[in-house]
Amino acid sequence: MKPAEVKIQNIEKSYEGVKALYNISLDIQPGELFGFIGPDGAGKTTLFRIMASLLLPDAGKITVSGLDVVANYKELRHILGYMPGRFSLYPDLSVEENLRFFAGVHGTTIKQNYDLIKDIYQQIEPFKNRPAGKLSGGMKQKLALSCALIHKPALLLLDEPTTGVDAVSRQEFWNMLKHLKKEGITIVVSTPYMDEASLCDKVALMQKGQIMDIEKPAVIVEKFGYQLLSIKSNRMFALLHDLQQFEHSLSAYRFGDSIHYIPESPIKDFNILSYKLAERGHSEIVIKETQAVVEDCFILLMQQSEKAHGINS
Amino acid sequence: MESTANNRVIHVRELVKKFGDFVANDHLNFDVYAGEIFGFLGANGAGKTTAMKILCGLQRPSSGTIEVAGFDVYKQSDQIKKNIGYMSQRFSLYEDLTVKENFQFYGGIYGLSATEIKDRTRQMLESLQMTTSADMILRDIPLGWKQKLAFSVAMVHRPKIVFLDEPTGGVDPITRRQFWEMIYEAASKGVTVFVTTHYMDEAEYCNRISIMVDGRIEALDSPAALKAKYNAATMDEVFIRLARAGVRSMNG
Amino acid sequence: MKGFIIKEFMHIFRDRRTMLILFGMPIIQILLFGYAITNEINNAQIAILDHSNDQSTREITQKILSSGYFALNTKLNSAEEIEKVFREGKIKEAIVFESDFDKKLRNAPPASLQLITDASDPNTANLLSNYTQAIALDYQKQLTAAMPAPARLNIQSTMQYNPELKGVFMFVPGTITILLMLISAMMTSISIAREKETGTMEVLLVSPLKPFHIIVGKVIPYILLSFINALIILVLAATVFGMPFQGSLLLLLLESILFIVMALSMGILISTVSNSQQTAMLLSMFALMLPTILLSGFIFPIENMPFPLQIFSHIMPSKWFIIIIKNIMLKGLGIAYVWKETLILVAMTFFFIGLSVKKFNIRLG
Known part of the structure; x- marks a missing residue:
């Protein structure tokens, strides 16, 4: 089957008067690994459910390889693989029984499409008689992915597959997605972990039902447009407050083991900054210019939209 | 912050917890001190949750000496519960109550008087800049704010130690940082913060970190020391190198 | 599927x-x-109205009371009293022997035995009536074995308060x-x-x-x-x-x-x-x-x-x-x-x- 193409046009959705999605439009190319990046409440799950034909939009239109998700939902469901955010296997059935059941639901068998899931399923096959409820998070995730793939879908929708999963399992999961891409499946994935954005071909940054930006991750980072300094001192907690208080500070926030500081205009001579900090009692000061990552861009975009709309928009 | 026996608030020696043949916690040893932010990391299934339940007095260990806030987990779990606060991503506040009612309820549970609850509520809402939202139903409050409220509620009875189980899961990057500022503030006032997270950048914010693998503590030190020891640029690298060696999370 | x-x-x-x-x-x-229901039958309170008070009625009464299922609450003297004790809720069953019971049983069968049961609790009533009948019939069998001509009992069972036994x-x-x-x-x-x-x-x-x-x-x-x-x-x-x-x-x-x-x-x-x-x-x-x-x-x-x-x-x-x-x-x-x-x-x-x-x-x- 050819990988699917997704066209999202002007999608709007409200729940009981609360707007969940504002006028969402974007295209996902065949064979792309597309990521929706954003915190809980950004509207990711709602959008996924509309794409999966589980929810009706209030306005707008989505087509998957030309199939309308509302009118042609029956045909669509044949080419769709969907993994909802919650654990969605039968905990009392064994690994193998789950897989066999979901194969049967799609009118296929494990054997028919074994090639596609082989790499993933082999890792859990030694435990095929164990009830799915007794698997660890990482293994559940692999099984759920196998179940979503068993009918060789043209479009794979993964709603927050890595939420609550440890860093090792997350890394493994993304490696699996990279392999799947080669099989000619369009993969759409959502995640609240900003660092996962760089693993996608293209991402949409979402916040409060709106898309703040859609680009290749490398382009998003290039567009950052400010000087970004990574600063450390012996008193990190105080350092954050001091940098935030600075006259020409646009933004300052913790980032890993340092503070990311964005001055309003680029600083050429770090000695002045260093001196100002020493004046406030800091020592062991290290100032470096650094490359922004997606999380920096996300924070900047959020601050800009909050400034534009007021805190509670 | 000093590390002496005097200000030690969690004391764990040879903690073992077995479920049948399965060893969930395999001879754990560590101390946590007053005002410390202690990161408790590990892969899914490494045994973090079990250890945390034992420290909160919710589960009995199989063997070992464990003291929390100066009390013995075997005999004095009631006193322990009075001296700790607990918050998790899943269990936090009542969605159908207002902000104020949630404070009242939890304050009441810990035996605070009505005036005390009122004072604490006002005080905490002021520091959150949420005084105008006191009568809002929790359901209508954005997730990030809810998490901050949940943390405040867990602190309503001025516990010595607060346990935070993945408190920032799914929270946006700005609110996540605001949440950590609250953690710092609590720690600066002498409250011990015991926290689990899957965000490795948050691991950097802790004073010390323990990394559990297959029921054992494989590493315990400050983030800087750990990075130096494993010759890694980030905590993410340290974590992945240690956790990869484990078999349990890979095998379920 | x-x-x-x-x-x-x-x-x-x-x-x-x-x-x-x-x-x-x-x-x-x-x-x-x-x-x-079987529990209910222990020591069920009964009343007896004996119009003959002869050997057979005494023997049957004895047999019923020693069965363990029944306890004698009152001995009645007239048919009018039956209604009264039922209403007071003292008894679950009343047994009425007709006059000249023994004589009729031996010489001019059948002899009449009337059972009146409180059927407001129909299950119990039915069981009580069945038990009493079984005991009386057993007595009849014993008697027949010792006699040249068969003895015959005519037992009439009446359900008080719920005559159609609805609910049984x-x-x-x-x-x-x-x-x-x-x-x-x-x-x-x-x-x-x-x-x-x-x-x-x-x-x-x-x-x-x-x-x-x-x-x-x-x-x-x-x-x-x-x-x-x-x-x-x-x-x-x-x-x-x-x-x-x-x-x-x-x-x-x-x-x-x-x-x-x-x-x-x-x-x-x-x-x-x-x-x-x-x-x-x-x-x-x-x-x-x-x-x-x-x-x-x-x-x-x-x-x-x-x-x-x-x-x-x-x-x-x-x-x-x-x-x-x-x-x-x-x-x-x-x-x-x-x-x-x-x-x-x-x-x-x-x-x-x-x-x-x-x-x-x-x-x-």
């Missing part, structure tokens, strides 16, 4: 609680009833109805709600399965299990309690299947409006169980209900099913006498199936 049914059976067989409810409950229910063996039809309702409706609604809770319903909906497939796949295992249950209850009722069985077993089983299908479709209807197992359980309890128990005539006779409730009871499927079973089991009537009730059930079944398929959402929310 085969896969779906197999999977459903796995869920059922792997969950100990479900299995316990499915098969433990009917057995416990029936045994409880049986046990409660009522509990078996009632229990069958309640259990079938409970298992069929509650279990299916809970099992669908569980899929919503765990998120698996989302995956099923997104798959090419049609709602009809999901419903049938859910329902078939429960039809089978409920049917086995109905059989267990019937066997237990017949063996443990000695429930009489008059009519056609085939007809009864067919009617049971009809009722099961009806209850299942109600269960699916409930699941379409509940998103959690708890809601499904509560809805089944309040919307199905309570009306079934209270309004079907199982406990409270429909004739005694206030008029609005009587009307309401007509829309209770269980009411019609209880009538059908009673007619078949107790009266031995055939389809010719229950076709009207059957037709009502068929209509209700179609109504609920249609409604539940229509309401079953192909999407979320």
Whole structure:
């Protein structure tokens, strides 16, 4: 089957008067690994459910390889693989029984499409008689992915597959997605972990039902447009407050083991900054210019939209 | 912050917890001190949750000496519960109550008087800049704010130690940082913060970190020391190198 | 669809609680009833009105009182007193020996023995009467063995307060109805709600399965299990309690299947409006169980209900099913006498199936 193409046009959705999605439009190319990046409440799950034909939009239109998700939902469901955010296997059935059941639901068998899931399923096959409820998070995730793939879908929708999963399992999961891409499946994935954005071909940054930006991750980072300094001192907690208080500070926030500081205009001579900090009692000061990552861009975009709309928009 | 026996608030020696043949916690040893932010990391299934339940007095260990806030987990779990606060991503506040009612309820549970609850509520809402939202139903409050409220509620009875189980899961990057500022503030006032997270950048914010693998503590030190020891640029690298060696999370 | 049914059976067989409810409950229910009734018979208070006071009446009285089931409350002197002691609630049974009892028994049979039982508790009344008769007849047998001509007793049993013995063996039809309702409706609604809770319903909906497939796949295992249950209850009722069985077993089983299908479709209807197992359980309890128990005539006779409730009871499927079973089991009537009730059930079944398929959402929310 050819990988699917997704066209999202002007999608709007409200729940009981609360707007969940504002006028969402974007295209996902065949064979792309597309990521929706954003915190809980950004509207990711709602959008996924509309794409999966589980929810009706209030306005707008989505087509998957030309199939309308509302009118042609029956045909669509044949080419769709969907993994909802919650654990969605039968905990009392064994690994193998789950897989066999979901194969049967799609009118296929494990054997028919074994090639596609082989790499993933082999890792859990030694435990095929164990009830799915007794698997660890990482293994559940692999099984759920196998179940979503068993009918060789043209479009794979993964709603927050890595939420609550440890860093090792997350890394493994993304490696699996990279392999799947080669099989000619369009993969759409959502995640609240900003660092996962760089693993996608293209991402949409979402916040409060709106898309703040859609680009290749490398382009998003290039567009950052400010000087970004990574600063450390012996008193990190105080350092954050001091940098935030600075006259020409646009933004300052913790980032890993340092503070990311964005001055309003680029600083050429770090000695002045260093001196100002020493004046406030800091020592062991290290100032470096650094490359922004997606999380920096996300924070900047959020601050800009909050400034534009007021805190509670 | 000093590390002496005097200000030690969690004391764990040879903690073992077995479920049948399965060893969930395999001879754990560590101390946590007053005002410390202690990161408790590990892969899914490494045994973090079990250890945390034992420290909160919710589960009995199989063997070992464990003291929390100066009390013995075997005999004095009631006193322990009075001296700790607990918050998790899943269990936090009542969605159908207002902000104020949630404070009242939890304050009441810990035996605070009505005036005390009122004072604490006002005080905490002021520091959150949420005084105008006191009568809002929790359901209508954005997730990030809810998490901050949940943390405040867990602190309503001025516990010595607060346990935070993945408190920032799914929270946006700005609110996540605001949440950590609250953690710092609590720690600066002498409250011990015991926290689990899957965000490795948050691991950097802790004073010390323990990394559990297959029921054992494989590493315990400050983030800087750990990075130096494993010759890694980030905590993410340290974590992945240690956790990869484990078999349990890979095998379920 | 085969896969779906197999999977459903796995869920059922792997969950100990479900299995316990499915098969433990009917057995416990029936045994409880049986046990409660045998318990009741210890030292039942009786009154005796002896018009002859001769050797035979004394011997029979002695035999009855030494059986352990009965205790003498009062000796009466006149027939007028019978009514009085019954009304005071002191006794459950009165035994009346006619005058010249011994003489009639030996020389001019039959001798008359009258049993009057308080049938406001019909099950106990029936048992008491049966026991007394058995003891008296045993005495008659002993006497006959020692005599050239057979002695003959004429025993008249009268039920006071509830002469038609309504409610005797009522509990078996009632229990069958309640259990079938409970298992069929509650279990299916809970099992669908569980899929919503765990998120698996989302995956099923997104798959090419049609709602009809999901419903049938859910329902078939429960039809089978409920049917086995109905059989267990019937066997237990017949063996443990000695429930009489008059009519056609085939007809009864067919009617049971009809009722099961009806209850299942109600269960699916409930699941379409509940998103959690708890809601499904509560809805089944309040919307199905309570009306079934209270309004079907199982406990409270429909004739005694206030008029609005009587009307309401007509829309209770269980009411019609209880009538059908009673007619078949107790009266031995055939389809010719229950076709009207059957037709009502068929209509209700179609109504609920249609409604539940229509309401079953192909999407979320």
